[in-house]
Amino acid sequence: MASFLHIGSALLLGAALVNGQTSATTATTTSLAPAQQTVSADSDSGVPLNTAETVQLTTEVLQNLTSQLNQTTVSYFDFGNATAATKRSTTGCKVFPGDWAWPIDFIWDIFDLLLGGRLIKTVPSASSCYPGWGDQSAAECAYVASVWNDSHFHMEDPTSVMWPLYQGRTCLPTGSNVTATCTLGGYPSYAVNVSNVAQIQLAVNFARNLNIRLVVKNTGHDFSGKSAGAGALSIWTHHLKSLRYIPSYSDSTYSGPAVKMGAGIQAQEVYEFAHANGITVIGGEGKTVGVAGGYILGGGHSPLGSIYGLAADQVLALEVVLPDGTFTTVTAATNPDLFWALRGGGGSTFGIVTSLVVKAYPKIGVTVGSITFGTSNVISADTFFEALKTYYSYFDAFTAAGTYVYFWVFPLGNGQYIFETHPFFAVNHTVDQFNTLIQPFVDDLSALGISVTPSGTYYDDFYDAWLAGFPLETVGSTTMLTGSRLFPRENFNNATLLNVTIAAHRQTLEQGYPILAFQMKADAPAGSVPNAANPAFRTMLMHGITSISWPATASSAEILSAMNTMTNDVLGPWRAVSPNSGAYMSESDLLEPNFQQAFYGSNYARLYSLKQKYDPCGVLYAPTAVGSEDWTVSSADGLPDQNGRLCHV
Structure with a gap:
């Protein structure tokens, strides 16, 4: 839209057609410009604000709006923590489409004008596969199906998420959609395609003052549906690319x-x-x-x-x-x-x-290496797990050398297993230094009767090594769930704990579940300012992930049963061998018991206090986020997804 957007003559401006009330100012001819003002680029950070950040919503802009919109409508976009807004938003439920308090289209139109034409009414990303959305096309549907597992497709859509299980499994592009329907499900109702700060401020104020659920999407790249939310207004920050x-x-x-x-x-x-x-x-x-x-x-x-x-x-x-x-x-x-x-x-x-x-x-150099071994006619499962335990015993030495290893352990069936590094990322190591580092491990494997020939390629820049070492992640599945655990240093340095850890992981693999893990450490750098990161990060040497799956035709009850199996039976033994540790919230089991301890540890009480201080209205909610225990989603399918109304507990 143009910078000035015109409302025709005799249009009712400022109509407060919310809560069933009408309060309007009649105008003959007027125009409503985006609600924004360009301010100084000075910042307390010492780095100037970028262009998008200098375009802000100010009290002066709001005051000027009163000449075009009535005070009630202007109040929808006003700043502050009004007592009424706080009380309304922390009791009952967020306003939902179809409620008498949901803003009518006319109010959304005014909102769009103030945003400068950046409001998007959600259309599901696979709408072309279904009637009812006005864009049904077999060719387009086939295209959507072909790119559904590519993260680029979902990140370029204003509301789609990369893990559609948490959207409610509606409007999928293939026959795996057992309901064969296409609704918004857990997709937000509207999204603001943000190009400046003023648009974020308008959206935050609008959602807070009208008690509408608010979500934030950057790419949609998460494992818990944090950027989904039925009936929500979404703030899409993807194009803030400075x-x-x-x-x-x-x-x-x-x-x-x-x-x-x-x-x-x-x-x-x-x-x-x-x-x-x-x-x-x-x-x-x-x-x-x-x-x-x-x-x-x-x-x-x-x-x-x-x-x-x-x-x-x-x-x-x-x-x-x-x-x-x-x-x-x-x-x-x-x-x-x-x-x-x-x-x-x-x-x-x-x-x-x-x-x-x-x-x-x-600039820093990296050797990208590879090590693989597995069971065979001469290497038994017992020997394989002894080799895996041997690898675990080197975690402290390898991470102390600055390495990061993404490794997979797969059960192949019939007691067969394979171990692969994807890759062994030896930061600040030449190929010779990489070979020297791992030679004791190679020798220990040889003593077990396992012969490996590590390979490595040196890159003089991190970017080239990263590009060669890590493939694009596959997304879009609705038939699997992941869960994780941060395993502390003591589990690999203490012989007794090492034995119980490898036993727990063997149990996981024998039950048919894979292990995809990162061998790494994340100690706080010397002299760094303390932060709220999970304290479990500071003692870990392994971030372990596993997954569970179900048929595409599984019912909600069957999926929920599988989720509970993951939480209790698969991850339970992992928690038992690392009781004082936790999990990484961004790659975790959504049903993690006592998520406050698991994801935030000893920081949680302080974080919760700050949440109440800075967000008393509960404007920002996400699954397993700080304060999320104060809310519940009445999911339409009974699963822990975002396909339902958000209500205060």
């Missing part, structure tokens, strides 16, 4: 190079940018992970974690829209409480981050 290299950044906590990245930046984008500038930046293993979104806010493990710690440890400053709609800079000096909480305390919780300033490091 990047700035700061050769010399300095504050009271750090002095050195840094990078400022917009909230929509993904791993491949920031790695390419760092490569072009001759530096290294910490990000995720997956190509499409939104680095400045839930990844960093949830802690964020990295292929460089054994050397530099978590992604959350790299943050120097954040620009944030708070639940009251205000925009603020968060640093160790300006707001130490939020600076602590936002770095590891979880996404969609304390505010909506628009950009981050993070540390940058010198």
Whole structure:
């Protein structure tokens, strides 16, 4: 739309057609411009605001709106934690489509005008496969089906998620949709395609003041449906793509190079940018992970974690829209409480981050290696698990050397197993240094009768090594669920604990469940400012993941049974051998018992207190996020998904 959007003559402006009431101001001819003002780029972070951040909603803009809209309508977009809004939002349920309090189309139209035409009414990403949406097309449906498992498809859609199990399994592109229907399910009703801060502020205020559920989507790349929500308004930050290299950044906590990245930046984008500038930046293993979104806010493990710690440890400053709609800079000096909480305390919780300033490091070389062994006619299952235990016993030495290994252990059936590294990521190692590091392990395998011939390729830059080592992740499944555990150092250094750990993992594999794991450490870097990352990260040497699956035609009851099997029978033994540890919230079992301890540890009480301070209205909710126990979703299918009304407990 153009910058000025016209409302025809005799249109009722400012109609408060909400709650069944009408209060309007009649105008003959008028135009309604986007509700925004360009402000100074100065920031308390010491790094100027990016262009999107200088375009803000201000009290002056709201005051000017009263000449065009009546006071009631303007109040929908006002700042603050009004007592009435707090009371309304913390009792009962969020307003849902079809409720008498749901805004009529006319109010959504005004909202769109104030946004500058950035409001999107949701159409399911596979709508072309079904009648009723006006776009049914066999050719388009076939295309959607062909790219459904590609994360790029979902990240470019304003509301689709990469794990559609949590959307409610409706409107799938293939015959696996057992209901054969196409509804929004857990997709939000509307999304704001954000291009500036003012649009985020308008959306936050609108959702808070009208008690509408609010969700935030960057890429939709998560394992718990955190960016889904039936009847919600979604803030889509995917297109906030600014990047700035700061050769010399300095504050009271750090002095050195840094990078400022917009909230929509993904791993491949920031790695390419760092490569072009001759530096290294910490990000995720997956190509499409939104680095400045839930990844960093949830802690964020990295292929460089054994050397530099978590992604959350790299943050120097954040620009944030708070639940009251205000925009603020968060640093160790300006707001130490939020600076602590936002770095590891979880996404969609304390505010909506628009950009981050993070540390940058010198260019670093990596050897990408490979090791494989498995059962055979001469290698029994017992020998295989002895070899796996031997590998585990090297975790401390390997991580101390700075390595990061993504490894798979697969049950092949009939007592057969295979171990593979994908890859052995030897940071700051030449091929010769890699071979020297692993030779004692190779010798120990040889003593067990297992001959391996490791291979390795050296890359003089992290980006090239990462590109070669980690393939694009497959997404889009509705027939499986993952769960995880962070296993502490003591489980691999103490002989007794090592034995019970390998026994628990053998039980998992013998039952037919795979293990996909990261051998890594994430100790807090020396001199770093403390943050809210799960304390279990600081003692771990293994982030283990497993999965359970079910037929495409499984009923909701059968899926729920499988979920409970994962929680209790599969992950139960893992918890039993690491009772004082936890799990990584971004790659975890949604039904994790006592998630507060598992995902946040001893930090939870402080985090919950800060949640009540900064978000008393409960504007931001996500499954297993801080304060989520105060809410429940009345799911339409009885599964722990987002396909239902959000209500206060």
